[in-house]
Amino acid sequence: MTSLATQPAGRSRARRASAQExxxxxxxxxxxxxxxxxxxxxxxxxxxxxxxxxxxxxSFMRWDILGTxxxxxxxxxxxxxxxxxxxxxxxxxxxxxxLTAIPMVxxxxxxxxxxxxxxxxxxxxxxVVFLPxxxxxxxxxxxxxxxxDKGTGLVNYYLTTIGIEPVAWLKDPHWSMPALAITTIxxxxxxxxxxxxxALQDIPEELHDAATLDGAGPWQRFVYITLPxxxxxxxxxxxxxxxxxxxxxxxxxxxxxxxxxxxxxxxxQYIYLAAFQNFEMGPAAxxxxxxxxxxxxxxxxQMKLMKAI
Amino acid sequence: xxxxxxxxxxxxxxxxxxLGASAxxxxxxxxxxxxxxxxxxxxxxxxxxxxxxxxxxxIDTFNKGGKGVAVEPTGYDWDTLFSKWVVSSAGGRAPDxxxxxxxxxxxxxxxxxxxxxxxxxxxxxxxxSQVPDAGRTGVTFDGKVYAAPLxxxxxxxxxxxxxxxxxxxxxxxxxxxxxxxxxxAKKLTVKDGSGKxxxxxxxxxxxxxxxxxxxxxxxxxxxxxxxxxxxLAAVDSEASQKALQYLVDxxxxxxxxxxxxxxxxxxxxxxxxxxxMKFIGPWEVNLRMAQKMNFMTAQLxxxxxxxxxxxxxxxxxxxxxxxxxxxxxDGTFMxxxxxxxxxxxxxxxxxxxxxxxxESAAFTGTEQxxxxxxxxxxxxxxxxxxLIPKYxxxxxxxxxxxxxxxxxxxxxxxxxxxxALKAMKEGLDAQLxxx
Numbered sequence: 159m160t161s162l163a164t165q166p167a168g169r170s171r172a173r174r175a176s177a178q179e180x181x182x183x184x185x186x187x188x189x190x191x192x193x194x195x196x197x198x199x200x201x202x203x204x205x206x207x208x209x210x211x212x213x214x215x216x217s218f219m220r221w222d223i224l225g226t227x228x229x230x231x232x233x234x235x236x237x238x239x240x241x242x243x244x245x246x247x248x249x250x251x252x253x254x255x256x257l258t259a260i261p262m263v264x265x266x267x268x269x270x271x272x273x274x275x276x277x278x279x280x281x282x283x284x285x286v287v288f289l290p291x292x293x294x295x296x297x298x299x300x301x302x303x304x305x306x307d308k309g310t311g312l313v314n315y316y317l318t319t320i321g322i323e324p325v326a327w328l329k330d331p332h333w334s335m336p337a338l339a340i341t342t343i344x345x346x347x348x349x350x351x352x353x354x355x356x357a358l359q360d361i362p363e364e365l366h367d368a369a370t371l372d373g374a375g376p377w378q379r380f381v382y383i384t385l386p387x388x389x390x391x392x393x394x395x396x397x398x399x400x401x402x403x404x405x406x407x408x409x410x411x412x413x414x415x416x417x418x419x420x421x422x423x424x425x426x427q428y429i430y431l432a433a434f435q436n437f438e439m440g441p442a443a444x445x446x447x448x449x450x451x452x453x454x455x456x457x458x459x460q461m462k463l464m465k466a467i
Numbered sequence: 468x469x470x471x472x473x474x475x476x477x478x479x480x481x482x483x484x485x486l487g488a489s490a491x492x493x494x495x496x497x498x499x500x501x502x503x504x505x506x507x508x509x510x511x512x513x514x515x516x517x518x519x520x521x522x523x524x525x526i527d528t529f530n531k532g533g534k535g536v537a538v539e540p541t542g543y544d545w546d547t548l549f550s551k552w553v554v555s556s557a558g559g560r561a562p563d564x565x566x567x568x569x570x571x572x573x574x575x576x577x578x579x580x581x582x583x584x585x586x587x588x589x590x591x592x593x594x595x596s597q598v599p600d601a602g603r604t605g606v607t608f609d610g611k612v613y614a615a616p617l618x619x620x621x622x623x624x625x626x627x628x629x630x631x632x633x634x635x636x637x638x639x640x641x642x643x644x645x646x647x648x649x650x651x652a653k654k655l656t657v658k659d660g661s662g663k664x665x666x667x668x669x670x671x672x673x674x675x676x677x678x679x680x681x682x683x684x685x686x687x688x689x690x691x692x693x694x695x696x697x698x699l700a701a702v703d704s705e706a707s708q709k710a711l712q713y714l715v716d717x718x719x720x721x722x723x724x725x726x727x728x729x730x731x732x733x734x735x736x737x738x739x740x741x742x743x744m745k746f747i748g749p750w751e752v753n754l755r756m757a758q759k760m761n762f763m764t765a766q767l768x769x770x771x772x773x774x775x776x777x778x779x780x781x782x783x784x785x786x787x788x789x790x791x792x793x794x795x796x797d798g799t800f801m802x803x804x805x806x807x808x809x810x811x812x813x814x815x816x817x818x819x820x821x822x823x824x825x826e827s828a829a830f831t832g833t834e835q836x837x838x839x840x841x842x843x844x845x846x847x848x849x850x851x852x853x854l855i856p857k858y859x860x861x862x863x864x865x866x867x868x869x870x871x872x873x874x875x876x877x878x879x880x881x882x883x884x885x886x887a888l889k890a891m892k893e894g895l896d897a898q899l900x901x902x
Binding site: 222223224243246303304307308309310326328329330331414415416417418419420423427431433434435436437 | 546860
């Protein structure tokens with residue numbers, strides 16, 4: 159009886175002890191996890207979260223950097239939405255996202271599939287395709303500025319050899335944004351390619367072998383095996399491409415300064431001008447918050463769409 | 468182990484430490500400075516390789532001169548310089564001296580990032596009487612002198628001598644009127660067998676600020692002004708319309724220029740022989756000489772009723788600081804720089820404000836002077852853009868402001884001249900009225 163009575167109590171003690179040990183281990187692991195995360199978290203809080211919160215606060219203030227901020231409610235938002243230049247910037251940035259998003263995803267995937275082949279020299283070609291990524295935006299801008307020059311540029315030289323009249327790429331308001339899109343695709347498509355390449359290499363070879371044995375051709379294998387298994391990578395690439403598209407600045411600033419006739423004037427340049435040329439931090443912060451909301455809405459919509467597919 | 472190394476080496480540990488400390492100190496000191504010198508920081512926007520070398524060379528000479536002041540220059544592109552300066556001022560870390568344009572002075576004086584320097588001018592002996600009236604007015608705001616005027620850089624006329632000779636024109640007699648200029652422009656425009664233009668007579672790009680400077684000059688030549696008596700835009704005036712219409716006609720009626728040729732960064736239509744003539748400041752003289760181009764400069768032709776030419780100037784101001792401890796050192800360098808401006812002026816390609824320097828052999832004896840001469844001759848005709856506190860946002864170089872966007876629209880033909888100028892006035896007035 160005693161033993162019966164004591165047995166459960168002993169087991170219970172053991173369970174408690176084990177639970178305590180488990181708890182200690184778990185809390186130790188939690189602590190370790192936080193410790194590992196802390197360098198990133200500290201930087202994230204200091205350089206992302208706090209400035210973002212500060213920007214939201216400043217968007218309700220009148221402040222020229224030197225003076226004392228003054229609360230003015232929604233006036234900055236009213237000001238930017240009444241400014242035709244801000245509406246032009248939103249329209250232009252949307253056009254840029256439209257021009258770059260699909261080519262960046264499709265071309266990124268196509269390049270990844272090409273470079274996923276086990277052929278001689280693939281590693282070399284991968285390096286060549288990835289090289290533009292390490293070039294600074296100012297260099298990219300100046301280089302493509304030369305390439306797009308109407309009189310002496312290489313782009314027009316090749317176009318005229320196939321009978322196309324020279325285009326004033328960066329000086330014609332109709333062609334300036336496509337020129338920026340082409341530059342951006344050349345410069346950054348490789349990051350999408352790398353993500354797709356990693357995802358392609360995660361697809362087990364056996365699936366393709368089995369499908370081949372069952373008589374599936376390359377197109378069927380691509381549609382029924384590759385594409386479904388690439389869905390998470392596709393979602394990531396599409397989201398990143400759209401977010402980066404909305405945040406475009408460097409290329410426009412170096413190559414066209416927002417012109418001609420404001421045809422390449424984008425939201426981040428509006429923010430830059432308001433903050434660092436006009437020293438109006440309130441409207442600049444308000445425009446920043448609007449950009450944050452736009453990217454948020456686009457990202458959520460895109461994630462929902464990917465889930466639906 | 469470490470002790471063994473020191474014991475066996477030629478230096479004792481103490482000597483090595485002393486050497487290291489000296490090296491560290493030398494690294495921290497400004498160019499060519501002595502340890503006891505008072506350090507003065509100078510921010511500027513002369514970032515081109517030649518300009519930086521010229522400025523650093525002059526500063527080295529000053530620092531080695533034993534004046535007890537050591538100047539430490541730092542260059543940024545203009546946009547970065549202004550934003551960094553204002554932010555640094557807010558944080559109490561502004562540089563001691565800043566070099567910028569006089570047209571930007573009212574903005575920085577209003578923002579109180581610079582201080583009046585009447586006392587510095589008096590105590591250092593900087594001789595402002597050497598500066599023409601326009602230059603002195605340019606550095607005066609609310610009745611106080613805020614900066615030392617250093618140079619003036621007006622628009623000038625460059626032409627390719629070989630092309631002029633090939634066209635049967637006399638390069639020693641450049642056009643002086645609008646009619647003569649048009650005649651040159653027509654003769655210098657070359658077409659191939661199919662009628663396609665292979666070279667334009669004149670460069671008038673719709674990017675960058677050149678077109679604005681040319682239109683501004685022509686507007687004043689026609690008797691117009693940029694602002695009216697109330698400080699609002701007068702860009703829709705008859706004089707302004709006439710000036711812009713003349714330029715648009717050069718493109719559409721006469722076909723002697725194309726706004727899509729030249730102007731962008733790194734795009735040199737003059738050197739690549741896409742154009743034969745251009746209007747630009749004296750800062751291109753050194754570039755054209757380095758390219759070994761057979762070119763010449765002349766005064767801007769008079770297209771209207773009187774001579775007038777766009778110009779701007781660099782000046783050096785003292786940042787507002789918590790204490791005035793360094794004012795004497797600031798003044799020492801400012802005066803020396805003002806008096807010894809021939810060397811940087813020649814290398815950068817600008818005309819010294821000081822008459823004494825401008826007429827000195829150090830400036831007139833240079834090989835560049837034959838090209839600078841026409842700019843010097845045009846000094847009585849210079850017109851500065853309005854010296855207003857909102858200069859940076861109104862006269863933005865190439866950003867899509869109402870001024871830039873509408874000027875580009877008129878040149879590209881997407882808006883008729885009167886419509887473009889009306890829209891420009893509305894946009895400018897909104898900027899000028901903003902509190």
